[in-house]
Amino acid sequence: MxxxxxxxxxxxxxxxxxxxxxxxxxxxxxxxxxxxxxxxxxxxxxxxxxxxxxxxxxxxxxxxxxxxxxxxxxxxxxxxxxxxxxxxxxxxxxxxxxxxxxxxxxxxxxxxxxxxxxxxxxxxxRTNIDSQGAPMWYLAKARIGDDMNPAHGIRELYTDRNWGMGLAASLIDEASFMAAADTLYNEGNGFSLIWEQAQSIDDLINMVLVQIDGVIRTDIATGKIQIKLVRDDYSVNDLLSISENNVIAFESFQRSGWEDTINEVALIYHDEGTDQDKPVIVHDIGNQQIQGRRISKTLQMPGISNATLAQKVAQRELRVSSTPLSAIRLKCNRTVWGLNKGDVFKFSWNKYGIADVVYRIGDIDFGTINDSAIIITAVEDVFAFPASVYYTPIDSLWADSPSAPVAATYQRVYEATYWDSVFNLSAADHAQLGANFAFVAACAVKPKSDFFGFDLQTRVGAAAYAPAGSGQFCPTATVTAALGLAVSNAAIAIANGYNLDQVAVGRYALLDDELVAVTTIDLVNSTVSLDRGVLDTVPVAHAAGARLYFIDDHQAFETLERISGETVNAKILPTAPLGKLDLADAAELTVSLTGRAQKPYAPGNVKLNGDAYPAAALSGAITVTWSHRDRLQQTASLVPQSAGNIGPESGVSYTVSLYDGATLKEQATGLTGTTHTFALFTLTDPRVELFAVRDGINSHQTHVIGFGWA
Structure with a gap:
């Protein structure tokens, strides 16, 4: 600098x-x-x-x-x-x-x-044109959000003459591919992947088929390539019935038990917004209760680019894996000739007590000239079972179509903490900061799922707005019940979560004006545990519906050094696929800088007669105790309220006051220790207030603790 x-x-x-x-x-x-x-x-x-x-x-x-x-x-x-x-x-x-x-x-x-x-x-x-630059086949359904329709991708792998198999389009069953394209389009089941040709075309097709739950087969009448999606798209009454009349030999029957099933699926997808692999986890709670344990498997599906689709596919895979299904192998006569791979049929067999059970064909051998028998290997169709799947609610990143820029519904501009200045500036730059330095920071929640990030522009007075940094949208949630001052490790119920899979334990969040540290987050049960009042803040009460902004690593930090006393106007400009929000369309936010980063930290671990936020009424003498805090030393981790002494920062003293309603009953200033006793006897509406002072500067926040009087 x-x-x-x-x-x-x-x-x-x-x-x-x-x-x-x-x-x-x-x-x-x-x-x-x-x-x-x-x-x-x-x-x-x-x-x-x-x-x-x-x-x-x-x-x-x-x-x-x-x-x-x-x-x-x-x-x-x-x-x-x-x-x-x-x-x-x-x-x-x-x-x-x-x-x-x-x-x-x-x-x-x-x-x-x-x-x-x-x-x-x-x-x-590339979704709308083929490798020659011509319009893509069946263009109306070629693109799903920001992804390609998998039916289009598979068809192109077969027909493209530059890097595909180069098959003639006449060898493709157009009707089946169009039907599959329609279904996948309606489901929002798109596919995105960089294909480097290190894997074969067949392997890539199989990867796509696993994601969409489909099969490729040859039409036995025309010889054309068909695609068949495994879906609940049939009426049981319309299915072909197979029984003793059609079967030459019942070669095998096997039913899996609960011990053979899976009750948790972790699906790894590649998040388009962050360009990182991320998991979604789904659970079959009923299966877990039956087995008394958690049995998990992990699936890799790199073609999925968003959490919404990943959840749907993981739920589908769990439904199959968590259900004990029977498998059969039948040697049939030619009456079943119309069936093909992926088709379903009704099966009855009196000896085993099977009546009109629906099976889906996994493999079929149509026989030879010398042996006309058709051999079917099939598994009981999962769609015959009721759904009982529960999933981890990780928020949607899906975009039906590219969005135009709009303002963020939830956004905040605030003065940055000392912690923020340390982690956003080099040691050399930080050492050169002026005596009254201050910085502006901002956070915002993604307005729509396909937005990328946001820019921050600021000004003072009537000056023109100027770029001041950029940030990533932060995860968010609201607390479902009111929170008091008491610091507790109990899980806090949350709702309205968005992008919570990005929340990291050990990072801080903003709850109203209180900074809190995330100690645990449970996406299954929608709870979070917090260390309250970290850094330069103290615990305060919050109403039900108070919003958590998980800002650590997501906020924008203004690169311009400011001074305390300035009033800064700011605008947050989200970036969408179709551009950035115009400056004129952004709401003007204002923050008055107080030199927050230079203020001493308020003390921690505050107790009245040995209790933090006492629930029982107090009487007689009131002893207030606390622990030192030091902003200069607290740059390695987020210190909880319950921690013992750190520091204190050089020159720090404390002011502690006892009020009865609006009346100041007694006050002690210039305290350098960690305890003070008030010897009062009768109070109606008592409270204690405690803050730190250094060089005439008060701490950013003050402990305000009310209590009952007996």
Missing amino acids: SKGSSTIAGYYYYLGWQAALCHGPIDAVTRIVFADRTAWSGAAMDTEIAIDQPGLFGGESKEGGVSGQVSILSGKATQTQDSYLAGVLGEASIPAFRGVCTLLFKSFYYALHNPYMKAMAIQAQ
């Missing part, structure tokens, strides 16, 4: 480079990320975009940011040579790079102080 010196503090680094993404053409590039931070989002192809994020890595006080022009080239068949690339390399023979989607960064500013380029990631999509 330079203050008036002409000494060189660092260098800006620029670079031109070309990045090849994949086979082209594609629909659009939708996001460009550096070091896990979004530099640009939108939808662009065969055009030049501008990236203007000079503060992405902390601005001039840290490692700068990124900015410059980027050409996004789809690689279409008519693409011409890029003039910038040819001019830089000085060669007229530079190819046009047809058939490859590329990004060309032109004299691009990518860092300050650090000559090493940050890790870059590019998000792109």
